[in-house]
Amino acid sequence: MRLKDVLGEISTAxxxxxxxxxxxxxxxxxLSQNIPVSEIVEKGLRPGLRQVGAKYxxxxxxxxxLLFAASILDEVMRFMKPKLDAQPMRKIGTIxxxxxxxxxHDIGKxxxxxxxxxxxFEVNDLNVDxxxxxxVQQSKQTxxxxxxxxxxxxxxxxxxxxxxxxxxxxxxxxxVKVLIGGNAVTKEYAREVGADAxxxxxxxxVDFCRGAVxx
Amino acid sequence: xTPRERIRKAMDFxxxxxxxxxxxxxxxxxxxxxxxxxxxxxxxxxxxxxxxYTLLNWPTFIGVDANSxxxxxxxxxxxLPVDLATIPRFKQRKVGEDAKYEEYIxxxxxxxxxxxxxxxxxxxxxMPQFYSFPVSDRNSWERYKERLNPxxxxxxxxxxxxxxxxxxxxxxxxxxxxxxxxxFYGFGAELMGxxxxxxAFYKDPELIRDMxxxxxxxxxxxxxxxxxxxxxxxxxxFWWEDMAEKHGPNISPKLYREFLLPHYKKVTAFLNKxxxxxxxxxxxxxxxxxxxxxxxxxITGHWPLEVNSGMDVRLLxxxxxxxxxxxxxxxxxxxxxxxxxMRNEIDSKLLPMKETGGYIVGLDHLVHVExxxxxxxxxxxxIKTKLAME
Numbered sequence: 001m002r003l004k005d006v007l008g009e010i011s012t013a014x015x016x017x018x019x020x021x022x023x024x025x026x027x028x029x030x031l032s033q034n035i036p037v038s039e040i041v042e043k044g045l046r047p048g049l050r051q052v053g054a055k056y057x058x059x060x061x062x063x064x065x066l067l068f069a070a071s072i073l074d075e076v077m078r079f080m081k082p083k084l085d086a087q088p089m090r091k092i093g094t095i096x097x098x099x100x101x102x103x104x105h106d107i108g109k110x111x112x113x114x115x116x117x118x119x120x121f122e123v124n125d126l127n128v129d130x131x132x133x134x135x136v137q138q139s140k141q142t143x144x145x146x147x148x149x150x151x152x153x154x155x156x157x158x159x160x161x162x163x164x165x166x167x168x169x170x171x172x173x174x175x176v177k178v179l180i181g182g183n184a185v186t187k188e189y190a191r192e193v194g195a196d197a198x199x200x201x202x203x204x205x206v207d208f209c210r211g212a213v214x215x
Numbered sequence: 216x217t218p219r220e221r222i223r224k225a226m227d228f229x230x231x232x233x234x235x236x237x238x239x240x241x242x243x244x245x246x247x248x249x250x251x252x253x254x255x256x257x258x259x260x261x262x263x264x265x266x267x268y269t270l271l272n273w274p275t276f277i278g279v280d281a282n283s284x285x286x287x288x289x290x291x292x293x294x295l296p297v298d299l300a301t302i303p304r305f306k307q308r309k310v311g312e313d314a315k316y317e318e319y320i321x322x323x324x325x326x327x328x329x330x331x332x333x334x335x336x337x338x339x340x341x342m343p344q345f346y347s348f349p350v351s352d353r354n355s356w357e358r359y360k361e362r363l364n365p366x367x368x369x370x371x372x373x374x375x376x377x378x379x380x381x382x383x384x385x386x387x388x389x390x391x392x393x394x395x396x397x398x399f400y401g402f403g404a405e406l407m408g409x410x411x412x413x414x415a416f417y418k419d420p421e422l423i424r425d426m427x428x429x430x431x432x433x434x435x436x437x438x439x440x441x442x443x444x445x446x447x448x449x450x451x452x453f454w455w456e457d458m459a460e461k462h463g464p465n466i467s468p469k470l471y472r473e474f475l476l477p478h479y480k481k482v483t484a485f486l487n488k489x490x491x492x493x494x495x496x497x498x499x500x501x502x503x504x505x506x507x508x509x510x511x512x513x514i515t516g517h518w519p520l521e522v523n524s525g526m527d528v529r530l531l532x533x534x535x536x537x538x539x540x541x542x543x544x545x546x547x548x549x550x551x552x553x554x555x556x557m558r559n560e561i562d563s564k565l566l567p568m569k570e571t572g573g574y575i576v577g578l579d580h581l582v583h584v585e586x587x588x589x590x591x592x593x594x595x596x597x598i599k600t601k602l603a604m605e
Binding site: 017019056059060061062063064065067068071104105106107108110111128129154155183184186200201 | 328330343344409410413414416417418460461462463464465466467470504523524547548583584585
């Protein structure tokens, strides 16, 4: 198999959810052709993941398919870890993430995190029910490109505003893009509280992050 | 018409004298309503009961009936008392704590974290955070299955007597009589957690097939005696699923068709054979991509039709005609704002749905704690002036 073909095959196998075993065997082919790990990730796995995202956006795939794609990626990345350690990948950006105070929901946040990590972001996940002060303190300390605030409950929605206000008071609002997501958020609410964007699903959220670090 | 007659006719797309109005309240909402002036003496229900320890009959708190106070129907006012859950339950108990949280084993066997009482104001439905689940693979499922035995005598109440229950069901007129069940997605997600259950459709499809096949067996065989005894006295089935989020269903139509549909069909065939034809699915989120399959499964109604997930009762009616009776869809966020927001939301949905029939009006979820009792009363007072048919 030629270089271009095997990377395309990796991408297609991931996009079609052909399973970790199949993707891993194609990666072994690529490695046997001395294709660098970074190229396998950049030109094989990431385009495949983007296709998964596109299929999700167009309604061909749903949550189960997203989770399965993320689990395939997780398995093959573990397989490639020794090689990745030897040739570390450049992270495309950093995300500080958490579910706001008063809300213990984490499924959407975790799906977003899986896709973001697979896409090449470094994600610092503060988990759920996170105090606003902790978001601000961590933003100051680690300087993320994006602060991701997740909120499922309408009762916890005002917490987003509290975090953004604290960022302003701490004079670091302009240093970080604020992305909000979760069932309770809307685009209108994002505008109202001065967030940079609202993502209606995990794929849209990661797309925003990619755009944010490019700009 | 009694409220029961009215809601049955609405579910059957027959003419009604007024659109039925149904709501379900979070316990915490009612609790907050008390602190805001809801008169406890008008909503607390007490009765004389043997409390379970001695032979003594004694006045006992049974619960709270906010529905009657506000004038709305409760889907769960008269439910067939068949236990379709885990037997024996896991003993719910605290298993750990730190400065902020307590950790519990729940009755399903899942483990959860809950903020400590008094640490701050919290809402119970925001909690708990489930961090581990009782089923993770074939072995844990085989062990759990022992607690899902339809032959277990504890699935029927101590006072089970078909004739006596039949009389109670006949007398009940303030809402529908109901058989409450858990669906094939909801049950698996509850036992494995949503991510692991979803992944298992791809990673261990045989486990999923076995779980769903067993759930069908449990559902039919547990309810068989009661369903066959009461048959036409059961007005509706309330089938809890919660299988969608804002973007769409958690599983694709393809997986639904392959794994779930055959089992739904067997349960709905069993219900139909016993003259139970009003079968309502409860699922939050955007269910639209699977609704054709839901109808094919034999489900005839849908609640709560969350606006925030893109559900619109008017469009659904255009698309599905009288294949689905519809319930809910008043945007809780607009209604909770009160005033013109509330009135516009009601008028824009209720008036067109009066034309089509097959509609039970109500919020697009349970009554949340954002409502004050005053706002809910304002909503109740307004909607009650709009229910009657012209």
